[in-house]
Amino acid sequence: MAAASVTQGAAARRRQLLLLAPGVIWMLLFLVLPLAMMVYVSFWTQTTFAIKPDLTTKSWEAFFSSTTYVEALLRTLRIWLTVLVITLLIGYPTALFIGQFVRDKTVQTVLLVTCVIPFWTSFLIRVLAWRPMLGKEGAINIVLMKLGIIDAPIEALLFSELSVIIGMVQIYVVFMVGPIAFMLARIDPSLIEAARDLGASAWTIFRRILLPLSLPGVVVGAIFVSVMVLGEFATASALSGRKVNLLGNIIVTQVGSLKWAFAAVAGVILTIVTALVVTLLLRVVNLRREL
Amino acid sequence: MMEIGGLSKSYDGRPAIADLDLMVADDEYLTLLGPSGSGKSTLLRLIAGLERPDRGRILLNGEDITHKPAHLRGLGFVQQNYALFPHMTVAQNVGFGLANRLVDPVTDPAELGRRVDAMLDLVGLSGLGGRMVSQISGGQKQRVSLARTLVTEPRICLLDEPLGALDANLRERMTVELRRIRETLGVTFLHVTGNEAEALAMGDRMIVLDGGRAVQVAPPDEVFGRPATARVARFVNAYNLLEGETRDGAFVSGADRLPLPAGVHARAYAVRHDAVEIGDQAPEGWPAIEGRFVTAEFLGSRVLYFFQRRDGGIIEVERHLSQSDPLRFAQGEARVLHWDPAAAHLFGEDGRRVDAAQGGRA
Numbered sequence: 001m002a003a004a005s006v007t008q009g010a011a012a013r014r015r016q017l018l019l020l021a022p023g024v025i026w027m028l029l030f031l032v033l034p035l036a037m038m039v040y041v042s043f044w045t046q047t048t049f050a051i052k053p054d055l056t057t058k059s060w061e062a063f064f065s066s067t068t069y070v071e072a073l074l075r076t077l078r079i080w081l082t083v084l085v086i087t088l089l090i091g092y093p094t095a096l097f098i099g100q101f102v103r104d105k106t107v108q109t110v111l112l113v114t115c116v117i118p119f120w121t122s123f124l125i126r127v128l129a130w131r132p133m134l135g136k137e138g139a140i141n142i143v144l145m146k147l148g149i150i151d152a153p154i155e156a157l158l159f160s161e162l163s164v165i166i167g168m169v170q171i172y173v174v175f176m177v178g179p180i181a182f183m184l185a186r187i188d189p190s191l192i193e194a195a196r197d198l199g200a201s202a203w204t205i206f207r208r209i210l211l212p213l214s215l216p217g218v219v220v221g222a223i224f225v226s227v228m229v230l231g232e233f234a235t236a237s238a239l240s241g242r243k244v245n246l247l248g249n250i251i252v253t254q255v256g257s258l259k260w261a262f263a264a265v266a267g268v269i270l271t272i273v274t275a276l277v278v279t280l281l282l283r284v285v286n287l288r289r290e291l
Numbered sequence: 292m293m294e295i296g297g298l299s300k301s302y303d304g305r306p307a308i309a310d311l312d313l314m315v316a317d318d319e320y321l322t323l324l325g326p327s328g329s330g331k332s333t334l335l336r337l338i339a340g341l342e343r344p345d346r347g348r349i350l351l352n353g354e355d356i357t358h359k360p361a362h363l364r365g366l367g368f369v370q371q372n373y374a375l376f377p378h379m380t381v382a383q384n385v386g387f388g389l390a391n392r393l394v395d396p397v398t399d400p401a402e403l404g405r406r407v408d409a410m411l412d413l414v415g416l417s418g419l420g421g422r423m424v425s426q427i428s429g430g431q432k433q434r435v436s437l438a439r440t441l442v443t444e445p446r447i448c449l450l451d452e453p454l455g456a457l458d459a460n461l462r463e464r465m466t467v468e469l470r471r472i473r474e475t476l477g478v479t480f481l482h483v484t485g486n487e488a489e490a491l492a493m494g495d496r497m498i499v500l501d502g503g504r505a506v507q508v509a510p511p512d513e514v515f516g517r518p519a520t521a522r523v524a525r526f527v528n529a530y531n532l533l534e535g536e537t538r539d540g541a542f543v544s545g546a547d548r549l550p551l552p553a554g555v556h557a558r559a560y561a562v563r564h565d566a567v568e569i570g571d572q573a574p575e576g577w578p579a580i581e582g583r584f585v586t587a588e589f590l591g592s593r594v595l596y597f598f599q600r601r602d603g604g605i606i607e608v609e610r611h612l613s614q615s616d617p618l619r620f621a622q623g624e625a626r627v628l629h630w631d632p633a634a635a636h637l638f639g640e641d642g643r644r645v646d647a648a649q650g651g652r653a
Contacts, residue, residue, distance in 0.1 A: 188374065190374040191374050191376060193361070193374065194368070194370055194374035194439075196341070196361045197362070197366070197440075198367075198391070198392060198439065198440070198443060199363070199388055199391070199392025199443065200362060200388070200391045200392060200393065204391045208387070209376060
């Protein structure tokens with residue numbers, strides 16, 4: 001009897017391992033191994049025309065002694081934080097409307113799908129479409145001048161950090177709306193009725209019930225937006241006229257000129273930053289408990 | 292005291308509450324019995340201010356609260372699914388109303404803690420204040436929900452099927468608890484239920500709601516003993532209800548003829564399960580129906596016998612074992628079911644009770 005249960009336990013364990021194997025192998029081959037490789041290559045010796053697997057810290061020293069690259073790192077952080085805050089400020093009210101004020105499930109779905117419609121065109125077109133909007137003779141400047149609000153076109157609208165931020169916010173705000181709206185829609189309406197019945201005002205209900213219960217959605221949305229913005233390079237190069245360089249742009253340029261070791265350094269730094277940001281965000285809410 | 296007058300509410304043209312009048316006294320336990328779809332939840336939501344009535348008004352101690360927002364009414368509403376805030380502890384849930392209400396909030400943490408603890412004691416949850424609501428059982432959630440409402444000292448506490456989600460054992464304990472808690476606080480409970488036994492057992496007074504109207508408002512023994520309409524007799528689940536018509540001074544239902552008192556015109560005839568006797572022959576002048584034995588249900592202190600009438604309907608007979616020994620019948624055995632004419636309850640064309648000279652056992 002005991003022996004039978006032992007072999008049964010062993011069989012169950014073997015089955016578990018078998019089921020785990022594909023996932024583990026996949027992660028090892030396509031995540032852990034490349035990451036390790038990236039760290040390894042970042043210590044290789046890079047000459048103008050060749051790269052040799054002789055270990056050195058030259059590339060790392062070059063990265064941190066160059067103001068261009070350190071500035072790119074700081075700019076990446078600054079733009080990430082700005083975009084994150086703006087997507088939250090625009091995304092939360094939108095999600096609140098969809099998740100709480102629209103009680104019809106069908107209308108909720110329709111509105112969420114509407115948010116996704118811009119994704120039916122390609123990424124490049126969405127980004128490039130901002131040029132005729134923001135340009136010196138673009139739509140916004142023309143309208144503002146016709147209305148007599150400004151005399152000369154605002155040049156800072158395009159090919160600046162501002163245009164990069166506008167473009168990124170437009171693309172990524174939906175990733176903030178989705179998870180928050182999902183969490184808000186899941187809140188049982190009877191909780192809000194109970195709070196009302198207990199004498200709480202609308203503001204108190206928002207602060208004490210809706211906001212804490214939707215926080216996991218905010219964190220998930222923030223992780224989506226952060227991971228995508230930190231690795232961005234296309235929006236920056238298309239809307240800044242190559243003036244605004246992010247870590248992603250550096251990787252693209254360095255890989256383009258076959259500077260593998262240097263690209264690997266930027267890659268490792270970007271990975272560390274992203275991991276730190278995600279860890280920090282997960283600290284805010286215990287997602288495993290809340291979802 | 293709360294007075295409700297001419298209250299009406301329709302959904303998509305279908306009336307849920309139709310011209311309802313009701314008087315709720317201070318310090319009483321009022322149960323509201325209604326089948327599903329009778330509008331009982333709608334009535335509670337109208338009183339609580341979670342829905343707006345189409346017509347009519349609600350007066351609370353003389354003040355018109357018909358259009359007052361829910362959070363200013365000072366009424367308590369214990370929801371059927373408890374509606375506990377999942378991100379808070381038991382104590383935070385109970386203290387929510389006191390700490391966050393717009394009118395007269397309790398800001399002193401010591402005072403808040405003292406009142407929450409006292410209420411947790413009263414509902415029997417001492418020491419559980421620090422638990423998260425996901426860590427307590429269904430019965431405990433019920434008590435937290437009740438405590439959360441009662442701690443705000445509502446003038447009337449509305450309970451929407453408070454025992455519905457509890458298992459039988461727990462339900463019995465809670466019925467006693469609810470009455471004790473209510474008596475301790477002296478607050479009026481308006482307890483909505485679809486369970487006739489619960490409504491009869493708990494209420495000082497009882498309201499039977501049917502089709503959006505209060506068809507009977509009376510103490511439970513009166514509702515049980517003298518149902519106002521044929522449908523009330525059906526809801527209390529203790530009557531054999533026969534449909535038929537009056538012909539030549541007798542009630543004709545299917546193949547059976549039952550004598551009626553002179554001058555009474557009835558469309559429905561009800562007799563209590565425990566008023567029916569089983570025999571070979573009915574005494575002279577007693578109503579009788581022939582039935583074939585189908586099955587018996589042993590209920591501990593009582594036995595329910597099921598007989599089939601000639602036209603297929605079922606007659607239930609209840610015999611209490613403290614007064615008689617259990618009877619044994621063969622399957623399909625024919626017996627004569629009869630009862631004292633005074634035990635008959637008669638209902639007219641509109642379903643309302645028709646009182647003859649003998650009037651039943653009132």
